Amino acid sequence: MTAEAGTPGPPAPSAHPVTGLDDVVHQRVRLGILTIAHEARRVEFGYLRTQLELTGGNLSKHLSVLEEAGLIAVEKGYEGRRGRTWITLTPAGSRALAEEVGRLKLLIARVETTGAQEDR
């Protein structure tokens, strides 16, 4: 999947927000990874594993999906004898996160509006 495929443009004003949701980003763990990487600028594998309460293997799978979509960059290195893996958000990843958060807010607003109309 390309970075463009991972970051579709914003939906047309009349379109339902769900139609613009990207499966790569719209997944709880992957959204968490993008959020942490965005706030942290750079985040280590172990920190992600602890915060998201995942096993190493599970986290690796999600990281591979995001890396293939061009949303994150993975850098492996050593600190002393200890191997460390650092994850950074790419510009496409930043855009994808912002769009996902925007769509979630739109979706919540849409659900609340529909709910209010049904209550009448």
Add this chain to the structure above:
Amino acid sequence: MTTDSVPVGGDPRRLLSDVRALAYRVRLDQRVTWVALLVLAAVTLAAIPIDWVSLDADCGRVFAAGGTECHVRRLGLAFYWPPALLLAYTAIAVYAVRVARVRGLGARVMPYVLTGAALTVLSATAWLLVRVYLDSHPPFTLPYWGLVLDRLIGPAGTIGVALLVLAWLERHPALLVFTLGYLAVVLVPIDFGLHPQWGYLTDFLAPQIVNGAVLLLGAVGFAVARRRHR
């Protein structure tokens, strides 16, 4: 069930709430507030004896010329504060980067450090220009707004302005409130009734003790709050 069914990723409210909670957690782990305040308090308090010793008052020349205001130079503003503050900001940056790295995060303190360093250089340059001007002009009393501006571009004022940047970077409302209080103390200034009668050369003493004490109390307060939060 409404036409707006919940998407496969989960309840959007819960997803958004998770995003906010994770972002907040990361910011908490990146914060170095109490260390920054402690370092700046140490620099401020260590400046007291240095400012006192390096104070240069030229009253004779002024009185001989019929003037009533002494020409006082705080040489520490040129020789102590700029290197001390630059060193302090470097120490804060090194600490922040190391701590963040150990925790497995990137640091977000660099804009604060760069702002602090730039303001320090600006403050020292302003002091130098004012000295050059005063050396060739008779002393005069500054209007109130001039005094406020003088305090704002002084070392204590630049510490406060840089702390505003830190509060924004760390998205830290408590630090913002603390910094606004600190800036009020610096700019007004509040001396809490401390008026040592040791001559005009000690006029700076009470505000400087108060500024240092406020920073120190802030450091202790934020350290305690952090410990409780963990």
